[in-house]
Amino acid sequence: MPYTADKPQPKETSEQLRARIPGWGVDLDPKDRPSVPRERRDRPTGAHWEFPERQEEKVPRERSIEHKFLTPVFGTSTPPAGVSGTLRRFAYRYSEGRAAHWLILLAADRVNAWEAHLGSFVSLHPDNPITETGVLSEFSGHGVRSRFGKKRADLAHQWIDPALVAGPWILAGAAVVAIARNLRRHKA
Amino acid sequence: MEEKDIPKVEHPNDAIARVSLAATCGSDLHLYHGMMPDTRVGMTFGHEFVGTVHEVGSSGQNLKPGDRVMVPFNIFCGSCYFCARGLYSNCHNVNANATAVGGIYGYSHTCGGYDGGQSEYVRVPFADVGPSLIPEWMDEEDAVLLTDAVATGYFGAQLGDISEGDTVVVFGAGPVGLFAAKSSWLMGAGRVVIDAVGAEADGNLTQHVTSSQLKLQGGSPVALNWAIDSVRKGGTVSVMGAYGPMFSAVKFGDAVNKGLTLRMNQCPVKRQWPRLFEHVRNGYLKPSDIVTHRIPLEHIAEGYHMFSAKLDGIIKPLIVPSAS
Secondary structure (H helix, E strand, O other): OOOOOOOOOOOOOHHHHHHHOOOOOOOOOOOOOOOOOOOOOOOOOOOOOOOOOOOOOOOOOOOOOOOOOOOOOOOOOOOOOHHHHHHHHHHOOOOOOOHHHHHHHHHHHHHHHHHHHHHHHOOOOOOOOOOOOOOOHHHHOOOOOOOOOOOOOOHHHHOOHHHHHHHHHHHHHHHHHHHHHHHHHHHO | OOOOOOOOOOOOOOEEEEEEEEEOOOOHHHHHOOOOOOOOOOOOOOOEEEEEEEEEOOOOOOOOOOOEEEEOOEEOOOOOHHHHOOOHHHOOOOOOOOOOOOEEEOOOHHHOOEOOOOOOEEEEOOOOOOOEEOOOOOOHHHHHHHOOHHHHHHHHHHHOOOOOOOEEEEEOOOHHHHHHHHHHHHOOOOEEEEEOOOOOOOOOHHHHHHHHHOOOOOOOOHHHHHHHHHOOOOOEEEEOOOOOOOOOOOOHHHHHHOOOEEEEOOOOHHHHHHHHHHHHHOOOOOHHHHOOEEEEHHHHHHHHHHHHHOOOOOOOEEEEOOOO
């Protein structure tokens, strides 16, 4: 197609599309769409306060230093605890604008995962990688049939996932065995 | 699956809802894969749910126990600068952990640290602002999809600023992508192309290992870069989905040189509802058409693995209450 000023002709006209697709063009007018204009003040929200009552802060709540004060309402799920909690509280000393804030939080997430794994081993409900990862759905969900003979872009790298997921567990297990052997040797 | 106490009213305008139907969203996989900072072990996921009001706080005016409600994934106060202007997803009064994003149910502490609805009960803050009664004529499965997937797809099409006869390309053929494509027709697109590659799709092994697995990048920018590459000069890229605060290796220079408009936000769900209710009632959108699986809450681990590994042709799984 030469580079000319006109738009290419569409395969189907608006009339053909309207006839073929139920509802085609019902929101054709760009001005008559729910999020247009982006900001509008003519809609009641249901709020019957100018500023919300403050939720009680029963335990100290970490907050972004970009906030002037603790928000009037906040989530109370899983307060920071343990080593990961210390890391998280430390991360909140940094502004959201700093990479350190997010990188420490990501590191804390990894620490939190291992805290939970290790904690489970000294509880009555140790983590069970067979039942709790959901891997059994490979059988009920047709794991083989879902992958082979399909044009799935993600299959190119799925082969490495078991090694990446199980790798740290195998390495940690090997480290435990090695340490135990060393200790035994020292005792002998 | 873990047992937790039934949540309590913690603010006078809270409600507690008993969940009757929830869904797993593709963006829950970002949490599942550890992509979203400050995702804590023990938090309940789930930002798409409908249910019945179980308890209402002392300042609640609009809801009473027994009401059937649909709850947008945004938690918002209705009274701050942003809510007053309809930017409900950008509420400034609900997320203590971050100012860049508002509050989202069950979506890490980066989004406020609220437990979500993949559970039996859930705390619903600002009950007079967020939830709506489910219309009598509306199917509960349609309602749960309107709490995020349909609204987000429709909102994404709006940000594309579609004019009659435009060609629209949607990257990502999950629920949001499918509804973005359908919504593009409603807005008068002349041609809609849909490509089954979303933000979780890693274009190659290096991307996959460094982002999804080793967390050395804030996610795979492949689909976003394809959008920047494929749109015409002077065109618009509309971005929906869940992104960690930091992102990497985006072709920003190309976006500048092509003179693109990049538009994005978390969807202010409730702002879309009146129009979407009309579209559902008129049969232009049938949200529950895309539901492929109904997974009991007690099998949620298997459900997540299936969804993550894309087993059994899964597109949209709903979480139904446990048989017990």
